Amino acid sequence: MATAMFSRLPSAIVAALALASAAALAACGSTAPPAASHPGAFTWLRPSSAPRAWRVSRLPDGTARLAYPLRWRSIRSDPGTVSAAVRSRDGAIRGYLNATPQQGEETASNWSSFRLDHNRDEGDVDVTLVASATNLRFRGARGSCVIDDYRSSTGHSYRELACIVNGASATTVVVGAAPPAQWPRQAPAIERAVSTFLT
Numbered sequence: 001m002a003t004a005m006f007s008r009l010p011s012a013i014v015a016a017l018a019l020a021s022a023a024a025l026a027a028c029g030s031t032a033p034p035a036a037s038h039p040g041a042f043t044w045l046r047p048s049s050a051p052r053a054w055r056v057s058r059l060p061d062g063t064a065r066l067a068y069p070l071r072w073r074s075i076r077s078d079p080g081t082v083s084a085a086v087r088s089r090d091g092a093i094r095g096y097l098n099a100t101p102q103q104g105e106e107t108a109s110n111w112s113s114f115r116l117d118h119n120r121d122e123g124d125v126d127v128t129l130v131a132s133a134t135n136l137r138f139r140g141a142r143g144s145c146v147i148d149d150y151r152s153s154t155g156h157s158y159r160e161l162a163c164i165v166n167g168a169s170a171t172t173v174v175v176g177a178a179p180p181a182q183w184p185r186q187a188p189a190i191e192r193a194v195s196t197f198l199t
Helices: 011-026 111-121 183-196
Strands: 055-058 065-068 073-075 082-087 093-101 125-138 141-151 157-166 171-178
Touching: 055 082, 065 082, 065 093, 065 183, 093 183, 111 125, 111 141, 111 157, 125 157, 157 183, 171 183
Parallel strands: none
Antiparallel strands: 055 065, 073 082, 082 093, 093 171, 125 141, 141 157, 157 171
C-alpha cells in the first residue's frame, strides 16, 4: 500500500522543531528573528541514485534532474523549471517538488536569509525558519538547505524544505513542500527526492 512508503519524521527533525520553538520563545520582544541552524535536522540527506520505479524530469536546459515517486505527477510550472506533485482525491496538493535554475543573488552562504526573504517577496506571511545548514553533501555537489514554515497569500500553510545545490553543471534550487498535517507522511518522499537530486 502507498502508506507503507512513508514513515514518521526522523527524531532529528522533531528535536530541531523543539529547539526552534524554544528559540522563538526566547526571542519574544525582539525584532530580529531567531537564528536557527540545527544541521542535525538534515541527517537524512544521503546522496544516492533514485529508485528505479521513480519518474525523472529534467530542467529544459538539461542541467538538473528531479526524481519523484511513481504516484506523483509532473505539473505545470514556471518556464525553465520542473515540478511534480501528489494530490488528494479532491485535487488538493499533498506534496510538492520543484527544481529551478539559480535566478540571481542566491548563494550557498546567504541561503538561509535569502530563501525566507524570497518567500516574503512572493507574498507569504508568518515565514519562520525551523532549521538550516551549509556545506551539505549532494550527488557530486555541495549545498545549503533550510526548513521553514509559512502561510501563502492564498491562506494555505506549508512546511518547506529548500536547498541550493552547487553542482558540476549548474547551481540549482530544489524545493519540497507539504501542508503541515501532511508533512509527516510526505517528508520521507521529499527527503529522498532531495537526496537523489542531481545538477
